[in-house]
Amino acid sequence: MASSQPPHAHGQAMKMPGAAPPQNFASGMGPPSSRPPMQQPGPPPPGGYNPNYQPGMNPPMGYNQGPPPTANGAHPGKPSGYGGPTGNNPRTQDGYPTGPPPPQMGGAYGQRPPGSSTMPNSNQAGPHPMSRGAPPSDFSTHPALNSPYSKPGGPPPMHGMGNPPSSLPLQNQYSGSQQVNSFPRQSGPPTRTNVAGPPQGSASGMPLPGPSPSGPGTYGRQPLQGATPGSMDSPSTPDMPGIDRNLNSSGEGLQVPKYPSMIRSPSTGSLGSLPMPKFNLQSSSPTADLANYSPGDSGPPSARSSAAPSPVPSQRYDALEGGTPYSPNYHQGPPTPGGSQLPVSPLANPQRVGTPSGGHPLAGPPMGGPPMGGPPMGGTPMGGTPRSGTPTSGPPTSGAQMGAPPMGAPPMGAPPMGAPPTSAPPMSGPPMGGQPATGPPVSSGISGRRQYPQQGYMSQPQPGQYQQPPAPAVQGGMAKMGQPQQGMGKSMPQMGGMPQPNGGQARMAVNNVMQQPGGQPSMNSLNASMNNLRVQQAETRPINLLQERHIVEPMPVEPPKSRLNPEYSKLQVDPDIFRCTLNALPQTQTLLQKSRLPLGLIIHPFRDLSHLPVIQSSVIVRCRSCRTYINPFVTIIEQRRWKCNLCYRINELPEEFTYDPVTKSYGSPERRPEVKSATIEFIAPSEYMLRPPQPAVYLFVIDVSFSAVESGYLSIACQHLLDCLDRMPGDARTLIGFITFDSTLHFYNLQEGMTRPQMLVVSDIDDIFLPCPNDLLVNVHENKELIQELLNQIPSMFSGNKNTQTALGPALQAALKLMSPTGGRVTVFQSGLPSLGQGALKSREDPNQRASSKSVANLGPAVDFYKKLSLDFSAQQIACDIFLFSSQYTDVATLAGVAKYSGGSVYYYPGFHSTQNLVEVERFSNDLRRYLTRKIGFEAVMRVRCTKGLSIHTFHGNFFVRSTDLLSLPNINPDAGFAMQVSIEESLHDSPVASLQAALLYTSSKGERRIRVHTMCLPVTNQLTEIMAGADQQGIVALLTRMAVDKSLTSTMSDARDALVNVSVDSLSCYKGTLPSGQTVGTLMCPKSLRMLPLYTLAALKNNAFRLGTSTRLDERVYSMEMFKCQPLQYIILKLHPNLYPVHNMSDEGAILVNDQSIPQPPLIGLSSEYINRNGAYLMDCGDAMYLFVNREVSIAFCLEILDTPNFRSIPEGMTELPELANPASERLRTFIMWLLDKRAFAAPLQIIREDSKKRVLFLRNLVQDRTESSMSYFEFLQHLQKEIK
């Protein structure tokens, strides 16, 4: 049936390739009108890019030039420039701030003795200077006053009142087990502490909830906001909107900050003496990276600062990340050319780069000029034809000209290069159908084009190539190096080089070469270049999908190789962390639209890394204009300046930057880890904080209603909590609290000194208040016995609970109140629909509509209560994670809202039952263990910056978008993935590369403020074929599914499905246009880089999330959609297209060694029953589940050796683990499975499925290449595509 439906929609789309097809995702592929056509009257878009920037303004290369372009075109909206007088022109800066002296406001908390967990006066340290920027409009500052949501129904914002002592008798100390039985429901009021209704005490009573006083029985309402005595609040919310504006927009303009003076390292004041920067480089696993942390600097201040639980001015964190001004104090003064006793390293020879002022031609390695460019390989001169003339593929000349001189090993240069070009397959020939009119002409003449695969990623010259100096280690090479280079430079203009718009490129390349450690034998690079050639040829070879039967290759799909020059690609960020859907960026939006591919980023920013350089340095080098962190792709100019690769501003390098932490000596800045690693973590100094880093605070909100007890999750969850109590990330200040709820809320007083946990019941769920707010969150180390006792008791306390109502909404409101002062993480366990109080939900699913083939209703939330709550959470730096258990409809669509905008995560266990559904139990147990012990970052913000011309368009993931490029993430966890759609707003022809930087500022669980920075550098091209060849099919499909989720929410499911198909149709038809027409008759041509796209698309159409016509429960569908939105790429791909391995005859062939253990690597096979042998056994890895499918005629040996059963028939139904047998076959399979599951973020319990079992549908439905009643087979789908493309 599906075959009849889509064609109509597509037909339309195809007829008008120019116009946006009706169901396209609006952004990447839509018409340019997705941006308003009119000029914005207001200030330019933020992000530090100057829209007025013109290429001509780019300073050629000298630092002698006038103020850099960004300074010229300073944002009209931010007249204040950056940082006062010192900011406007870096050259006039004499190293000493002429701006106002750093305010000594209250001192930094850094000074305070660390570890004083309840130091009351910590609040009086006053706000951090940064906090002066709070505008009155700051929604987070006063949640009750500013946030519209928090008002209704809540208690008045101010209540400093306490219950009169008369409420004392109400409380009940329950003890041990003997009371446990009498404790629950049936025992009635006497045994419970009922605190019904708001306390009637007077406001006068309650002193500040200081660390102390609440003895048993004093229920003080916590003064939630405002009006906290002491100096805390008032100064932190001054009305200085102007400042905050600047902060928010990009952080410049902030005059305030200045360092708290004590942080200034003593030596920074004196130019003469060398500063000894406090600088620790730790290259270690992230968990161990605290070794060198010196708490004295930014010591973790008081834990809860309970005396003045001022709401966190969360919004201003973005200002920190984005906006901390470059503190002038840290300028080590002018670059003092002659100056300083800096040991100048031999590498530092400035003359190497030529003196720009001399107008030396070197400056001009011509951008658009002669097509020298190309070969990504540094010295290997296989570039394009130097001039248009050369009929064949240029190398000879270029080889002669540039290959030899600079390289240490010239002779190699030419010969090998000659060969490959000619071997270009003919079809790769005439590349693009239509070249965009814009952009520099690449290479003239057909000959130039024919070899495009060899030209590497760029047809623009790649200046670096002919400057390949010997590696820095080579002594004495420097002098020589200068010569040839300059020679080259001189010769360039004669060769017709165009004036280069981008002067820095040459240096960039040089510098990057420079920083390569140790001599790099040129032979290697040659080999590399050869390989690169072959790879490129292979990648550009068109594939006829209709004939390619076995589309799934035995090896996993790799992300495409970067076509950057080798210096850069060595430094490129790990594609698992940060990748772009197109590995060669189109130069213009027109070209992007022509390619019909979505442009976007897939980020997994907090991924667990085994190796992460961590830097603690008193100065974090950032661009003064756009606040970019220094990264490997910047141009370092004569060791004194660096040119930002995002906005092209030239910045000063602080002197400390030449200090090499590894050798503990001063030298070339290129040795710094910041410019050697694309992923790096800084330990941020105190100006990146608005308040002392918060402690880790965990609150568990546990459903104890009848269904929760009945499903049995309660005891499992409590057991795991108990087990993981010690392993939860945190430091000595870690706080923990518990709330349980059914139709009432139960709080637990765990204050130190009590003998038993004390339960406080609040039955007034319409007007939530907190009984004894100071004692509900307690230090996990000091009160461990009580906590353990409580966790032991909860399951039995509620074991007889017959209350079926759940008041989730009020429980969450209570959690908000409890956590507001600190922020932290709320973990909610909920079974069933919330049925009481605010946020009560009704079932919306009509089971008869589950198999509807038209559309799906109720994908969106039913009420906005949870969304608003989520925003309130977010404003208080609280993240809410929710675990849902139910066999009934739970309305995931609505409940997920509470996690969605607060940076939380959603877990859903359909049909959970502790005895009847062991698979879900195992999944839950593993997930929960991982969840409790994984790393966590608090009060985080993430900002993604792009090279001028690019802009972020739409965000996907769980967070709140606070401004155009800033994501507010109350918590960040290692399993959260994000995606962003990117649009090209201005042509990118300024530079052959473009960079993107994601910076994540967070507070680690140890109370450190840290910044994790990932930088990606991508080549820019104006060739359609290169864009196609650089397409990252997995990235594309990961982005597409997210766009399709959005589409199905805003439009309909069938629109979303059509849009998915249209991407394949459009991109393949675009590709077809680039091929000679003779080749395309009766075929479905596809570049190798996109060969899996149709299959992935088909798999998406058959996935739970997007399928129509098959019975799918609404909750499972919505959950799948949620997962597509927020999971990292690898899991999305596994969910769409599981990996299938034949495991009946595993061998050690091709095994890899991991930790001295040999891991067999069975080949991947296609997801079709075509590949399933009757005598085989197959392991399917679906990301969140793993199936071992045993076919009927499997060998007896397999049963015996692996399953420990005599034959196929005796394999038990519902087997979920492999017996541990001591034979090679069993060990091989078990190690393989272990290896697959190792470090996986989401549990994937194994199920062993017999071919004749009822469960086989679990396995068979994942065979996406096969035909089903309601969906096409892969081949039919291809035919369908082919028809559409015509």
Next chain:
Amino acid sequence: MAFTFVAFCYLLAMLLAAVLIFFAIFHIIAFDELKTDYKNPIDQCNSLNPLVLPEYIVHIFYNVLFLAALQFGTLVFNIPLIAYHIYRYANRPVMSSPGLYDPTTIMNADVLSRCMREGWIKLAFYLISFFYYLYSMIYVLVSST
């Protein structure tokens, strides 16, 4: 030169159109502030949402007057916008308070640019209406003598 009910309608509509012009300008400025990061999306949505219904009501109100005054030409001129308003409000995100704008989606470039465009188009529409009503009022006044 009698001051008829029709003339009164046009006079009132003209004044109200002037008010609506201010509404539209306010919207445009607000979205522009969002675009330039000056404002928090939550605040901005909170300030915009209460204005949405009044705008619709004002617009519908003077069209009802036109209906009463049997000014069908003018009514036809306005019907597309009324229809759009109804459509827009019927398809608003799930919200418990009146309004259209959801702080969680407003920052998507698509949504933002759509809102901007909507603001500009409405501004143009109200401006044209303003002069049209002015003209019509004078015309009615003059022709009724």
